Amino acid sequence: MRPNKSDELFMVKAIDLSEQNILKGGGPFAAIIVKNGEIIGIGTNRVTIDNDPTAHAEIMAIRDAANKLGTFKLEGCEIYTSCEPCPMCLGAIYWAGISTIFYGNTRKDAASIGFNDDFIYAEIDKPIEKRTIPFISLLSDKASIAFKMWNDMDNKTEY
Amino acid sequence: MRPNKSDELFMVKAIDLSEQNILKGGGPFAAIIVKNGEIIGIGTNRVTIDNDPTAHAEIMAIRDAANKLGTFKLEGCEIYTSCEPCPMCLGAIYWAGISTIFYGNTRKDAASIGFNDDFIYAEIDKPIEKRTIPFISLLSDKASIAFKMWNDMDNKTEY
Numbered sequence: 057m058r059p060n061k062s063d064e065l066f067m068v069k070a071i072d073l074s075e076q077n078i079l080k081g082g083g084p085f086a087a088i089i090v091k092n093g094e095i096i097g098i099g100t101n102r103v104t105i106d107n108d109p110t111a112h113a114e115i116m117a118i119r120d121a122a123n124k125l126g127t128f129k130l131e132g133c134e135i136y137t138s139c140e141p142c143p144m145c146l147g148a149i150y151w152a153g154i155s156t157i158f159y160g161n162t163r164k165d166a167a168s169i170g171f172n173d174d175f176i177y178a179e180i181d182k183p184i185e186k187r188t189i190p191f192i193s194l195l196s197d198k199a200s201i202a203f204k205m206w207n208d209m210d211n212k213t214e215y
Numbered sequence: 216m217r218p219n220k221s222d223e224l225f226m227v228k229a230i231d232l233s234e235q236n237i238l239k240g241g242g243p244f245a246a247i248i249v250k251n252g253e254i255i256g257i258g259t260n261r262v263t264i265d266n267d268p269t270a271h272a273e274i275m276a277i278r279d280a281a282n283k284l285g286t287f288k289l290e291g292c293e294i295y296t297s298c299e300p301c302p303m304c305l306g307a308i309y310w311a312g313i314s315t316i317f318y319g320n321t322r323k324d325a326a327s328i329g330f331n332d333d334f335i336y337a338e339i340d341k342p343i344e345k346r347t348i349p350f351i352s353l354l355s356d357k358a359s360i361a362f363k364m365w366n367d368m369d370n371k372t373e374y
Contacts (some may be wrong), residue, residue, distance in 0.1 A: 107285055130268070139362075151262075189313065192218055194295075201230070215268075
């Protein structure tokens with residue numbers, strides 16, 4: 057059945073915001089989050105405006121929606137993003153528990169105008185010791201104590 | 216040569232923060248970012264405290280460091296994280312341009328106490344149409360206009 061007419065309208069809004077964001081000095085990306093037919097989160101790429109490398113459109117939209125709803129779980133929500141999420145944003149979408157992802161441009165389209173999404177996807181695919189950035193294991197025994205503390209705790213908020 | 220004694224001291228600090236964070240009601244994770252031997256960013260997991268699914272330790276540390284330095288690029292910085300980064304945080308580390316990653320626990324350790332890191336890594340590996348969350352392509356032609364605008368623009372801040 058999906059996508060339907062209302063999905064298209066939400067995506068048009070995300071795309072319009074992505075165009076406006078370029079004129080505001082940000083990257084060409086925007087996203088909106090919808091629950092029960094209502095927009096509950098909006099985000100645009102603000103990396104260079106806010107000096108925040110994590111300020112991608114989807115991250116900003118998720119933070120906005122979670123803040124508005126007062127919850128760290130966005131189950132039953134859809135995200136409409138003007139471009140396929142990068143690994144950072146994909147991870148955030150999974151952690152948030154968003155139910156459906158609609159996207160416009162692809163990671164290959166993003167690569168073709170100079171963004172690193174596709175490169176980061178390729179890096180994730182590699183074994184840890186073959187990546188461009190060194191990943192070095194250190195003090196794993198000591199680090200495990202916090203995990204044991206967490207595991208043994210009764211009154212904790214899981215997520 | 217690495218890791219050396221000072222790497223161990225920074226990791227001990229990250230691990231100590233991860234233990235303290237449990238007592239503050241957060242998840243068992245912390246990270247610190249170091250540049251030229253000096254701590255420039257600290258982050259702990261605040262997902263359930265802040266109602267923010269993106270508030271993982273590494274994301275918080277990157278935002279803190281970028282804010283302190285007034286830049287969206289953390290080249291020449293190391294991150295010491297009490298656990299191997301999840302895909303969201305790995306993506307953020309790559310976008311920030313951090314040079315070296317030291318980690319304590321692994322994604323498998325995280326899975327063993329109930330966290331989804333390993334599941335999300337497995338999802339990223341799948342073709343888009345085989346993932347648990349539906350990824351639906353929509354209005355790609357219209358979305359491509361913003362990318363063309365970006366590509367054609369002269370005065371832009373790239374990242």
